[in-house]
Each structure stands twice: as structure tokens, then as C-alpha cells.
Amino acid sequence: MRKLAFGYSTRCTIRCAHCVASGDHPNSIKMDHETAKGLILELARAGVGGVSFSAGEPMLYRNEIGELVKLCRHSSIYTRIVTNSFWARTDEVADQLVAELKENGLCQLRLSFSRWHQQHVSRDNILRAAQSCRKIGLEYFVSFITDFSEEDDPYEQYLRDHGLTFFPEPVIYAGRAESFDRRKIFTDYQANCCEMNPYLTPDLHMYGCCDAGSHFSETNFFYLGSLNDTPLEQLFRKSETDPMFTLIRTMGITNIASYAGMSGREIITYSKCELCRQLFNSPETLSRLRAEVHKLSAWRR
Numbered sequence: 001m002r003k004l005a006f007g008y009s010t011r012c013t014i015r016c017a018h019c020v021a022s023g024d025h026p027n028s029i030k031m032d033h034e035t036a037k038g039l040i041l042e043l044a045r046a047g048v049g050g051v052s053f054s055a056g057e058p059m060l061y062r063n064e065i066g067e068l069v070k071l072c073r074h075s076s077i078y079t080r081i082v083t084n085s086f087w088a089r090t091d092e093v094a095d096q097l098v099a100e101l102k103e104n105g106l107c108q109l110r111l112s113f114s115r116w117h118q119q120h121v122s123r124d125n126i127l128r129a130a131q132s133c134r135k136i137g138l139e140y141f142v143s144f145i146t147d148f149s150e151e152d153d154p155y156e157q158y159l160r161d162h163g164l165t166f167f168p169e170p171v172i173y174a175g176r177a178e179s180f181d182r183r184k185i186f187t188d189y190q191a192n193c194c195e196m197n198p199y200l201t202p203d204l205h206m207y208g209c210c211d212a213g214s215h216f217s218e219t220n221f222f223y224l225g226s227l228n229d230t231p232l233e234q235l236f237r238k239s240e241t242d243p244m245f246t247l248i249r250t251m252g253i254t255n256i257a258s259y260a261g262m263s264g265r266e267i268i269t270y271s272k273c274e275l276c277r278q279l280f281n282s283p284e285t286l287s288r289l290r291a292e293v294h295k296l297s298a299w300r301r
């Protein structure tokens with residue numbers, strides 16, 4: 001099933017120090033609403049079954065996003081909104097807005113939480129938003145962005161103390177977080193296959209991956225093209241048929257890194273997206289891998 005991260009606007013209510021989405025856009029941009037409505041119908045025709053409204057803070061445009069969610073519902077597209085919960089200031093407001101989202105047909109709310117977000121938005125907002133979801137029957141989960149430092153322990157404990165459904169996710173050292181010192185993490189020697197859902201920006205550029213992919217500025221590896229001059233179907237097909245993207249999905253980034261010459265000891269110090277950046281944001285490594293893609297495909301157990 002095709003899925004898409006839909007960047008309606010890069011505007012946000014806050015300015016997190018680690019933000020990937022807004023890092024390159026000091027001047028926020030927003031998609032034209034009529035264009036967005038037309039696009040939802042086009043996505044449905046292209047067989048897209050899931051749309052995640054992300055980028056800046058979608059709830060800043062809650063009426064417009066609400067209309068887009070409704071359109072998705074009519075087209076049987078699963079929807080998710082990623083939000084920092086700035087709007088959940090009181091129990092009443094949280095209940096009212098969650099009920100409105102549910103009525104529009106929203107399938108899931110993803111609540112962003114981290115020590116960087118919570119410098120600007122009270123953690124109680126996250127709790128209120130989650131509690132309203134439970135009360136009203138809207139699926140939610142908390143996305144807990146962390147660099148796995150001890151500093152984050154009290155944040156994780158808060159989520160546990162309140163019995164919230166949450167999933168830790170590694171901070172991505174891109175956008176504003178580019179200047180952070182990268183913390184080495186030590187993972188299992190796992191495959192790191194990546195589903196790679198494309199990301200559409202408010203100015204209609206499409207990238208092959210929805211996380212750090214639009215920030216591979218040395219190679220523009222994930223750039224698929226612009227809807228201003230290329231049909232949607234063609235951009236999806238490009239994402240689905242690129243041989244290197246296929247290997248990321250099937251063989252995983254760890255095996256590609258090993259093939260490229262990185263030692264196992266070094267590989268396990270990287271999170272998935274960081275490892276991906278090491279390989280595909282390096283013009284030399286990328287051109288070598290592209291040239292050897294058939295040999296690389298045969299590099300299997």
C-alpha cells in the first residue's frame with residue numbers, strides 16, 4: 001500500500017532545537033488549500049492508502065486540515081496527524097478538539113514529546129491530549145524523541161507514570177539538530193531495512209523518504225521531483241523502482257554499509273537514519289554504490 005507524509009505547512013507554534021522539519025525553512029511555507037484538496041483526490045486515484053499530516057504543526061490549520069482529513073475518509077485513506085499538542089491547554093479544549101478530529105474521520109493522533117519540545121509546551125498538554133483520545137476513542141501514541149541520554153530518563157518516566165502508549169525514537173541529526181554532537185549509540189547488528197514512505201513538501205517537491213531524506217544536501221539522494229512538472233504516478237514509480245531504494249527496503253542499510261567498507265564495530269554506533277546519511281549523503285560512496293548496484297544486490301547470505 002502506498003503511503004505519504006503530507007507536509008501542509010512548515011509553520012509551527014514553537015521552535016524546537018532539534019527540529020528536522022523546519023531546519024531549512026526559516027520562512028515558513030504553506031500549501032495552497034485548493035491545491036491540497038485536489039491532491040488528496042489524486043492520491044486516492046494513485047492508490048495511496050495512508051496519509052500522515054506532518055512537517056510543521058498541522059493543528060495550526062485545524063479547519064483546513066480537518067477538511068483534508070474528511071476528504072481522505074471519503075476516499076478510504078487512513079489518516080494520522082503529527083502534533084506537538086500546543087492546543088491541549090485545558091481538559092475542555094482538548095476534549096473538544098479531539099472530538100472534532102474524530103468527527104472528521106481522523107484515524108490516529110501522533111503526539112510528539114521530547115526534552116526539546118517540552119521546553120515550549122507543557123508535558124501536561126501531552127497527557128491531556130492522550131487522555132482526551134482515550135476518552136473519545138481516537139487512537140493515539142506518543143512519539144518520544146530521545147538521544148538516549150540519562151537526561152531523558154525523567155521524560156520517559158513521566159510517560160510511564162501516566163500509563164501512556166509511547167515509542168522512543170532516535171533524534172535525527174539533521175535540520176536544526178545538525179549542530180548537535182552526535183551521541184554514539186550501540187545497537188544490535190540489525191538489518192535496518194526501511195519502509196521509505198515518500199514525503200511531499202508544501203511547495204510540492206517529493207522525496208523518497210519522510211524523515212531525514214530531504215536533508216541529504218550533498219547528494220539530494222532522495223529527491224524524486226516536483227509535482228509542478230511531473231505527474232504524481234511518475235514520482236511514486238520512481239520511488240518504487242529505484243534499485244538503491246529497493247535495496248534499502250529489502251537488504252537494509254546495515255548490509256549496504258558493510259558492503260561499502262564500514263566496520264561492524266562502527267556500524268553499531270549509528271542509528272538507522274545516521275547510518276543512511278553516512279552512505280547516501282556522501283557523493284563518493286553513493287556513486288560507487290550506484291555503479292556497483294548489481295554486485296551489491298548479490299551481497300546476500
Ligand code: SF4
Binds near residue numbers: 012019084117
Ligand atoms: S513541534 Fe515539531 S515541527 Fe514544530 S519545531 Fe518542534 S519538532 Fe519542529
Ligand code: SF4
Binds near residue numbers: 209210212273277
Ligand atoms: S533510514 Fe534513510 S530512508 Fe529510512 S527514514 Fe532514515 S533517512 Fe529515510
